[in-house]
Amino acid sequence: xxxxxxxxxxxxxxxxxxxxxxxxxxxxxxxxxxxxxxxxxxxxxxxxxxxxxxxxxxxxxxxxxxxxxxxxxxxxxxxxxxxxxxxxxxxxxxxxxxxxxxxxxxxxxxxx
Amino acid sequence: xxxxxxxxxxxxxxxxxxxxxxxxxxxxxxxxxxxxxxxxxxxxxxxxxxxxxxxxxxxxxxxxxxxxxxxxxxxxxxxxxxxxxxxxxxxxxxxxxxxxxxxxxxxxxxxxxx
Numbered sequence: 001x002x003x004x005x006x007x008x009x010x011x012x013x014x015x016x017x018x019x020x021x022x023x024x025x026x027x028x029x030x031x032x033x034x035x036x037x038x039x040x041x042x043x044x045x046x047x048x049x050x051x052x053x054x055x056x057x058x059x060x061x062x063x064x065x066x067x068x069x070x071x072x073x074x075x076x077x078x079x080x081x082x083x084x085x086x087x088x089x090x091x092x093x094x095x096x097x098x099x100x101x102x103x104x105x106x107x108x109x110x111x112x
Numbered sequence: 113x114x115x116x117x118x119x120x121x122x123x124x125x126x127x128x129x130x131x132x133x134x135x136x137x138x139x140x141x142x143x144x145x146x147x148x149x150x151x152x153x154x155x156x157x158x159x160x161x162x163x164x165x166x167x168x169x170x171x172x173x174x175x176x177x178x179x180x181x182x183x184x185x186x187x188x189x190x191x192x193x194x195x196x197x198x199x200x201x202x203x204x205x206x207x208x209x210x211x212x213x214x215x216x217x218x219x220x221x222x223x224x225x226x
Contacts, residue, residue, distance in 0.1 A: 006154075032211055043202060043217035044155065087154050091211040098168030100145060100211055102154035 001026055004090050006103035014111050017078050021106045023088030024070045033064055034089040035073050038105065044087055047073075078110045115139060116205050118218035125193050126226050133188045133221045135203030144186040145215065146178060147202040155202055161186055162209045190223075198225045 006023045013019045025033075033050040048055065050062040050071050061074040071090075075082055088103035115138035125131050137144050143162045147155035160168035161180035175191040184205070190197055200222050204215035 004154075036215075043219050044215075045217070046214040049213075093210050096167060096209065098145075098160050098209070098211060099170060100157045100160070100168065100215075101170075102147070102156070104152075104154045 003027060004088055004101045004103040006086075006088050006106050008104055008106060010107040010109050012109045012111055013078055015078055015080060017110075018074065018076045019078055019108065020075075021073045021086055021088075021108075022070055023072070023103050024068075025088075025090045025101070026069070027090075027092055028066075028069060029094065030069075030090045030092045032091040033071050034091075035060075035062055035071075036087040036089055036102075038085045038087055040084075044102075047086070075108075078108075080110050080112060083108055083110045116203060116216050116218035118201075118203050118221050120221055121219065122222045122224075124224045124226060127193055127195060129193050129225075130189065130191045131193060131223060133190075133201050133203075133223075134185070135187070135205075135218060136185045137203075137205030138216050141205035141207050141216070142184050143206045143208060144180055144184065145204050145206070146186070146188045147204065148172075148197075149200045149202055149220070151199075158188065167209055193225045195225050198223060 035047040036044040037047045038044040054063045059076045063072045085105040087105045117136045145160035146158040149155040157170035164180045180186045200220045204217045
């Protein structure tokens with residue numbers, strides 16, 4: 001089983017739609033969680049951190065479920081500019097030693 | 113612009129050769145991590161350096177080694193190159209020993225092994 005799993009997509013959605021991505025992680029000792037966005041042939045950039053209480057940034061909402069070991073990202077009112085690959089990132093710290101794991105990414109294409 | 117610069121941007125090597133990739137971290141950051149990203153895949157964590165000491169490593173063999181300098185810039189060295197090492201190598205800088213905040217990525221070094 002992969003340490004971090006995401007549905008690779010692609011998700012093709014019309015403008016204005018709501019789309020949700022899920023990501024599961026295998027190590028219950030994981031401590032911090034993030035969603036990154038990567039545009040084609042560009043470097044990844046932080047979209048948002050994910051907190052246990054859930055957090056929202058404009059049209060974007062992230063949730064963490066530690067019991068079920070998954071995180072989610074909800075995008076409301078999709079824009080053409082949201083087209084990108086969304087990467088789930090999980091960090092684990094064991095005795096001061098870090099391990100950062102990225103998912104394979106979920107590709108989103110927003111269609112006019 | 114993240115302020116993280118990588119060099120070279122592109123390079124071609126042959127199997128068995130060695131390569132050194134370089135990364136200058138963002139001002140004020142003391143942590144650098146390296147990632148390998150194959151086409152269509154997410155970045156794979158190679159290792160992380162915090163204040164010149166390795167404090168994290170992914171599932172990469174010892175022929176992947178690194179270094180961090182007193183100014184917090186970093187090098188990634190890969191020995192005995194294999195065809196499967198062809199990928200985009202990304203460097204990211206951040207602050208602190210633990211990943212609690214944002215990783216700032218450079219634009220990457222694209223390595224082709226023939």
